[in-house]
Amino acid sequence: xxxxxxxxKYLVTQMGNDKSIKCEQNLGHDTMxxxxxxxxxxxxxxxxxxxxxxxxxxxVPNRFSPKSPDKAHLNLHINxxxxxxxxxxxCASSHRSQGTGNTIYFGEGSWLTVV
Amino acid sequence: xxxxxxxxxxxxxxxxxxxxxxxxxxxGFNGLFWYQQHAGEAPTFLSYNVLDGLEEKGRFSSFLxxxxxxxxxxxxxxxxxxxxxxxxxxxxxxxxxxxLVFGTGTRLLVSP
Numbered sequence: 001x002x003x004x005x006x007x008x009k010y011l012v013t014q015m016g017n018d019k020s021i022k023c024e025q026n027l028g029h030d031t032m033x034x035x036x037x038x039x040x041x042x043x044x045x046x047x048x049x050x051x052x053x054x055x056x057x058x059x060v061p062n063r064f065s066p067k068s069p070d071k072a073h074l075n076l077h078i079n080x081x082x083x084x085x086x087x088x089x090x091c092a093s094s095h096r097s098q099g100t101g102n103t104i105y106f107g108e109g110s111w112l113t114v115v
Numbered sequence: 116x117x118x119x120x121x122x123x124x125x126x127x128x129x130x131x132x133x134x135x136x137x138x139x140x141x142x143g144f145n146g147l148f149w150y151q152q153h154a155g156e157a158p159t160f161l162s163y164n165v166l167d168g169l170e171e172k173g174r175f176s177s178f179l180x181x182x183x184x185x186x187x188x189x190x191x192x193x194x195x196x197x198x199x200x201x202x203x204x205x206x207x208x209x210x211x212x213x214x215l216v217f218g219t220g221t222r223l224l225v226s227p
Binding site for chain 1: 148156158160200214215216217219220222
């Protein structure tokens with residue numbers, strides 16, 4: 001029944017490690033996103049893919065690399081983790097929209113703690 | 116660029132009415148969303164406005180004035196479970212695709 005699911009939900013790792021977060025949606029959407037929510041609860045877009053093609057790439061360090069094997073999946077790989085990467089990472093999906101009210105649906109979030 | 120402002124925190128009592136304001140400046144506008152986020156959970160969709168006026172949905176209503184760059188979320192008959200963060204988000208346009216930019220959120224605390 002889960003619409004947007006992401007794993008793992010919790011991740012504690014050491015600085016310098018490489019980790020991945022996986023995301024899958026079963027809503028039939030063609031666009032997927034990664035958002036980062038920091039300690040101040042500010043939710044900011046990182047990447048967006050439409051039909052496996054990167055369409056939004058905000059100012060994010062090169063250590064973050066999204067990968068979309070198909071339009072239902074968008075994974076996030078992070079190299080050389082730093083303390084400042086500690087945050088909640090939300091995957092989301094929607095239909096492509098050019099002025100209509102297509103809602104973005106969020107996954108449950110992945111709590112990443114870098115120690 | 117885009118700039119979205121909303122109060123950081125508000126308090127209200129059960130059964131009351133509260134209005135959460137949001138002002139925005141954007142280079143492109145294709146609608147405004149309100150999301151609710153309980154602590155430790157994902158944001159969930161509440162409302163969407165693209166034309167001026169009031170959209171009512173049960174106890175929640177959302178208003179938009181595009182000329183003033185202003186929106187508000189009105190919550191009536193407050194319940195304890197309404198204690199959450201309320202996120203205002205503006206949909207801009209990025210090379211033809213939607214891009215949702217969020218404000219910092221307003222934390223609402225409902226007391227008995």
